[in-house]
Amino acid sequence: xxxxxxxGSVSGNGSVADWEWNGVEVPPNNTYWYKTxxxxxxxxxxxxxxxxxxxxxxxxxxxxxxxxxxxLSLNRYIFNGKTNIKTVIMPENMSTISANTFENCTNxxxxxxxxxxxxSYAFSGCQNMKRFVVSSSNSSYDSRNNxxxxxxxSSNGLVFGWGCTTKIPxxxxxxxxxxxxxxxxxxxxxFPTTLTKIGGDTFKNCTNLKExxxxxxxxxxxxxxxxxxxxxxxxxxxxxxxxxxSNIKPSGWSIVYF
Numbered sequence: 001x002x003x004x005x006x007x008g009s010v011s012g013n014g015s016v017a018d019w020e021w022n023g024v025e026v027p028p029n030n031t032y033w034y035k036t037x038x039x040x041x042x043x044x045x046x047x048x049x050x051x052x053x054x055x056x057x058x059x060x061x062x063x064x065x066x067x068x069x070x071x072l073s074l075n076r077y078i079f080n081g082k083t084n085i086k087t088v089i090m091p092e093n094m095s096t097i098s099a100n101t102f103e104n105c106t107n108x109x110x111x112x113x114x115x116x117x118x119x120s121y122a123f124s125g126c127q128n129m130k131r132f133v134v135s136s137s138n139s140s141y142d143s144r145n146n147x148x149x150x151x152x153x154s155s156n157g158l159v160f161g162w163g164c165t166t167k168i169p170x171x172x173x174x175x176x177x178x179x180x181x182x183x184x185x186x187x188x189x190x191f192p193t194t195l196t197k198i199g200g201d202t203f204k205n206c207t208n209l210k211e212x213x214x215x216x217x218x219x220x221x222x223x224x225x226x227x228x229x230x231x232x233x234x235x236x237x238x239x240x241x242x243x244x245x246s247n248i249k250p251s252g253w254s255i256v257y258f
Contacts, residue, residue, distance in 0.1 A: 125182035129162035210234040219244030
């Protein structure tokens with residue numbers, strides 16, 4: 001029986017031979033699968049990770065990396081800036097995706113993670129993300145309600161977001177640092193009534209962001225650099241009678257009450 005996840009649930013076992021790229025099939029433990037836009041193997045950038053690789057091949061449109069247990073934590077910059085990478089499927093027993101691991105992988109579209117934890121800034125600048133599937137066995141993260149976001153359950157915080165128009169679901173209380181950093185495709189974001197904090201660099205360099213819609217009557221706290229280099233003009237929507245939004249709106253933006 002093969003292991004397959006279509007937008008969420010996972011069951012069974014998997015192998016490279018029966019993996020189809022139009023779904024998500026989970027590789028064996030200690031094995032990563034990937035696909036590139038040019039169907040070419042790529043050089044991995046972190047020497048520490050290279051020491052953990054036992055084999056690395058690319059055949060029939062699939063890259064296969066097999067590692068020792070030391071390779072189950074993806075350290076910083078391993079895939080950083082690899083613009084030809086399109087899909088990454090990670091093993092269930094993987095432990096950690098560190099900050100900057102997939103930063104500026106601008107053609108990365110599909111990601112599957114097993115039980116791994118994900119640090120802030122791990123996927124910064126991934127402009128073309130389309131699908132991010134989290135294993136149902138992951139007790140720490142989810143991508144609830146198909147919200148175009150990865151949420152850390154312990155903090156109810158958005159770690160990474162993507163897309164053009166995004167509605168962050170109720171229950172999320174904060175955006176972690178760099179959640180949308182460098183995502184130039186994002187144009188509009190709607191926040192839940194539960195949001196109380198926007199982390200530093202959250203929307204930094206989101207140059208096409210032109211609309212923020214808040215549903216809470218009290219403005220959230222905003223850390224340094226959250227709105228650096230967004231669009232020079234835009235609209236911030238908030239409920240009539242709200243307080244604090246004039247203090248957090250990006251420079252040049254107007255407030256619209258509803």
